[in-house]
Amino acid sequence: MEKLEYLSVIKSLQLKGMTPSEIHEYLVNTLGEDGPSYATVKRWVREFKLSRKSLEDDPRSEKPSTVTTPENVDLDLGMVMEDRRLSSCQIADRLGMSQEQSDNILRNKLGLSKVCAVPGTETHMVHLSSNNLEVFEADPENFLVRFVTMDESWVHHYQPETKH
Template structure:
């Protein structure tokens, strides 16, 4: 929250400096200075913070044509900040409601930009995408019963033959799981 407030303060300071430069530029145009002379004076006063050459020339033209307003014109479009506390809370509720939702489904439901939703999920909520390949996540009742029966049979065999696992030869190490892995590291 403090970063947002700091960003807002910086933007307000930039807007004030920009308005100040436009006011000074209007004054220089009224004195009869050319756009190149006005640009040189602004660069002398503001240094690296001075307006760009194209912006100075455009504003000089507008002031010569009789424009009196030194403020920015209102802009249309969506607000610049879509990562508000309310939107973060809305995304949090949707994600906790169903963890298997895609970013596309969340954006369609909330009517937000996909990049904004992704940044909320990863940066604000601290979540990350995890997966494990070739491991069934949703088992039907028959598959769960079969898995349970196989595990019980192996445990019974281990009680009678403690060296059973030493005699098992497999092509890989994934012939049995005690749990469903949630991350790639766990599935190794």
């Protein structure tokens, strides 16, 4: 069934006083897996209740998204590599984009995710401090450049493919 066809059924059943769950159940019984999801039915019932007349989607801007350009992806990557403690909100502010767009670039284009380090027991903290002291003594000039001083950092997320 085409989208316009099931939208006309949704509108018709909504005008008869059926609830979104009743409409969805009717469509599932009639169409099986080819029917719309409950969320879609609920959204369209709400639209029709708000006096929507058209079954067509509202026109969308033909303008393509210009935020995820290679230049912006490179700028995001450069900023994260320079300071891994930056939040996506800070990156978005500096690049003049929304936080959602910045998150999209960081997660989907660059494969980065935010991780938090949660300290464990006192013994664990002593062990970490000893390791950090060794790193500092080995190269004191570059210690602070390599050391993350906050509890969050951007890291590249990689999951190897599994053999089937």
